[in-house]
Amino acid sequence: MPLFMKRSCLRHSESTPISKKHPRFYFPDGNVLFRVEDTLYRIHKYFFQRDSPVFGAMFSLPVPNGEQPEGDVDGRPIHLDGIQCVDFDRLLSVMYPKDFNSSELFTVDEWQSVLKLSSQWDFDSLRKLAIKHIGCVASSADLVLLGHKYDVSEWLLPHYISLCSRDEPLTLQEGRKLGVDTVITINQIRSQIRYRSNLNRHQDAIAELVQSVFITPG
Numbered sequence: 001m002p003l004f005m006k007r008s009c010l011r012h013s014e015s016t017p018i019s020k021k022h023p024r025f026y027f028p029d030g031n032v033l034f035r036v037e038d039t040l041y042r043i044h045k046y047f048f049q050r051d052s053p054v055f056g057a058m059f060s061l062p063v064p065n066g067e068q069p070e071g072d073v074d075g076r077p078i079h080l081d082g083i084q085c086v087d088f089d090r091l092l093s094v095m096y097p098k099d100f101n102s103s104e105l106f107t108v109d110e111w112q113s114v115l116k117l118s119s120q121w122d123f124d125s126l127r128k129l130a131i132k133h134i135g136c137v138a139s140s141a142d143l144v145l146l147g148h149k150y151d152v153s154e155w156l157l158p159h160y161i162s163l164c165s166r167d168e169p170l171t172l173q174e175g176r177k178l179g180v181d182t183v184i185t186i187n188q189i190r191s192q193i194r195y196r197s198n199l200n201r202h203q204d205a206i207a208e209l210v211q212s213v214f215i216t217p218g
Contacts, residue, residue, distance in 0.1 A: 025092050032059075035077040036088045045071075047095055054121045087113040094126060108138045112146065119150050141174040144182075157207065160214045164189040165206050185213060 021040045030042035048055035063069045071078040080088065090113035093104045105111050115130035117123070131152055135143065140159035147155035163170065163186050175183045193206060 022089075025089070025096065032071040033073070033077040034071070034088075035079045036083050036085050039085050040077055041088070041092070043092065043096075051125060052121045052123050083117070087117055090114055091117045091123075091126070094129065103133070105133070106137070108134055108142055108146075111137075115146070115150050139174070141170075141177050145177055157211060157215055160186075160210045161203075161207055164210055165193055165203075189213060 020038065021042070026040060026042045027044070028042075030044055032043060032045040032048070034041045034043070045059060049059055050056075068076060070076050090105060090110055094114055098104065105114065111130050111133045114126060115134060118126035118130055131154075134146065135155065138146065140162040143152075143155040143159040144163065146152065147159070163174075169190075170178070170183060170186065178186070189209060192209065
């Protein structure tokens with residue numbers, strides 16, 4: 001069940017002090033309060049309602065009579081349990097850019113934070129943006145790994161093909177990322193490509209072999 005489908009999935013604790021307000025993402029005119037780890041964020045509900053069906057459903061849940069909704073005051077923030085500040089900060093840096101002409105995020109790791117949270121909370125437009133940026137900077141091994149982890153199917157076939165058909169062998173770092181089973185399978189395909197002339201000459205044949213092994217195994 002998604003994190004926010006029931007209010008019981010949210011928790012607050014008036015006995016646990018908030019150690020700090022976020023220096024950037026605590027806006028005086030914000031109208032919803034989140035707690036991530038030991039940090040308090042005051043941001044604008046509108047963007048979360050508009051762009052995330054998960055948050056939209058959570059905010060639409062009825063509030064019991066006589067109770068104050070979570071997220072309205074500092075003492076009752078919505079606790080985003082299991083979320084790390086570094087990931088939430090990166091997501092918010094895209095939603096609240098310092099400069100509309102440039103991004104604050106550059107690396108695969110930074111954009112992976114956006115991909116992770118946008119996938120978890122169904123921020124479709126932010127997910128597409130993260131996919132676009134990661135696709136421009138990540139290695140084939142990273143794209144295969146992240147494609148499986150975050151269900152980005154468009155990355156899988158072309159980058160499996162790249163790993164299987166390139167001249168250079170897999171590096172130790174790539175092997176550690178992909179795991180033993182995947183490395184063995186890639187090396188088996190690489191051997192077939194090298195020693196079967198029909199595969200070595202025809203990209204369509206390579207794509208068909210990779211598809212049958214990694215994408216739609218029988």
